Amino acid sequence: MAYSHHEDEPFYAFKELFKQINNGDDRQCLPIPHFLHCLEIQIDAKMNDKWWKQKGWLAMQTRYEERQKKRRQNLILNGLIAIVFIFIVIVGAQLLSSPSSQMEASQSPEENEQPLTKQTGEEESMNKSETGERDEDIASPDEEHMREEDGYRFVGGGPDGPWEPIGTKQTGEHVTQYTRDSLDWQEMEMALAYGAGIDHDDLTVIWLGNGGDPQRAKGQVKSDNEPNTIYHVTIEWIDGEGWKPIEVQTEQ
Known part of the structure; x- marks a missing residue:
């Protein structure tokens, strides 16, 4: 064979x-x-x-093993090269981004301060408007009870107040006049009626005299509609602003 x-x-x-x-x-x-x-x-x-x-079979097996070993070595070497390349890329990206981030960080406080300033201005304007509204609300009750008559101004009034100077038409240095026909007497009557809460046309002056000071006067008045109620009113002169009630006592 x-x-x-x-x-x-x-x-x-x-x-x-x-x-x-x-x-x-x-x-x-x-x-x-x-x-x-x-x-x-x-x-x-x-x-x-x-x-x-x-x-020979031995030579073939040896070459196969050598090729396998070289292949593994190449794979390991290529993997290491890839890892090193990725690491270099990451580090380079961090180095490139660091200056820009620092510039943004240095600019951010100034940019943030401007909106805060604007916001603060808006808050101030809002606060002012709210304060003005509150002032108007506070002043509104007085304005509702305010009246003007022949150049005189009456805010609030009555035995419980509040009271303000009623104004004056007098000029120069003030000297209290207890003469019925004098302008000062007329203004004192208006201040007494204002403090007692009586209409000037319904006012009856029982007594009016010195209140213990040259710039103070005290009077007893009543209303024609309620003659049994007597009001003891003390008034004080305010330069340039006129007579102002400062104390009111009621006698039944």
């Missing part, structure tokens, strides 16, 4: 050696010692031959 060198390569190699020993004739036989000596020489030559090493 013939064997192919693809099926049994060692046998084919041995057969080739046999031909070489017998000068190309594989049927010719040499003496055994000479044959063995020639066979040993040929085997040593084949073992040192490059073709034998490349065709």
Whole structure:
């Protein structure tokens, strides 16, 4: 039975050696010692031959292992290179972004202060408007009870007040006049009626005299509609503003 060198390569190699020993004739036989000596020489030559090493199973396995090792080494080396490249990119990005972030941080306080200033101005205006509204609300009750008559101004009034100077038409240095026809007497009557809460047309002056001070006067008045109620009113002169009630007592 013939064997192919693809099926049994060692046998084919041995057969080739046999031909070489017998000068190309594989049927010719040499003496055994000479044959063995020639066979040993040929085997040593084949073992040192490059073709034998490349065709041997051991050489093929060794090359496969070497290729696998080189492949693993290449994979490891490529992975390390990729890691180093990524690290360099990250560090470079941080270095590039750091100056811009610092500039933004240095500019942000000024930018933030401007809205705060605007907001503070708006709050001040709102506070002023609210204060004005509260002042108007506070002043509104007095204004509701305020009346003007012949150039005189009456705010609030009555035994419980509040009271303000009623104004005056007098000029120059004030001197209290207890004469009924004098302007000062007329203004004192208006101040007494204002403090007692009586209409000037319904006022009856029982007594009017000095209140213990040159710029003070005191009077007893009543209303024609309620003659049984007597009001003791003390008034005081305010320069440039006229007479002002400062105390009211009621007697039934």
